Amino acid sequence: MSTLVILAHPNLETSRVNKAWKEALEQHHEVTVHDLYATYPDFKIDVTREQQLLVSHDRIVFQFPFYWYSSPALLKEWQDVVLSYGWAYGQSGTQLHGKEFVLAVSTGGPADAYRPDGYNRFMMEELLSPFRAMANLTGMTYLPPYIESGVRTLTAEQLELSARHLVEHVTEVHLIRK
Ligand SMILES: Cc1cc2nc3c(=O)[nH]c(=O)nc-3n(C[C@H](O)[C@H](O)[C@H](O)COP(=O)(O)O)c2cc1C
Incomplete structure (x- = not known):
């Protein structure tokens, strides 16, 4: 099971969490960590290269710090240009079919803020639903x-424990296959 971690920070x-996660993930032989901001500081994404990377892995992970209830901007740009019609969805857009998708997200807000009665009002599950919809469509x-x-x-x-658990989570083959 090869895993591609698309990291957007x-x-x-200045990161604590995502840096620690990245360093731990890089130790795993079946994981490729792809740092989007380091690769494309000018936001000019090489679509062919990204699509090749996706095709050559079984499980795709989006790793990012939660920014304004979503991902940092470069990951949105990446979705807009890489997941194109006829490639990722639509007629003959089947390149991602059968792959697995996992999110790895750090939030500044505490867990109890992400509840209907918490200060952020919405559950993480609800806020992350565009990613779930993306996985579904593709x-x-x-x-x-x-x-x-x-x-x-x-x-x-x-932090160390978090990094260890993250690596287990994204590399666990039975994870969660239902
Ligand atoms: C521009 C910006 C927007 C943010 N938006 C949110 C948010 O919507 N919800 C939240 O819980 N934390 C938010 N945060 C806090 C980050 O999620 C937090 O700093 C990050 O997860 C820490 O990870 P790191 O140590 O890898 O940087 C935001 C931080 C910044 C800089």
């Missing part, structure tokens, strides 16, 4: 996301 130098199986909430207060030990 605009400022990895024929990928949406697997349970890995969400680390309230990350500002994570201790060094919790």
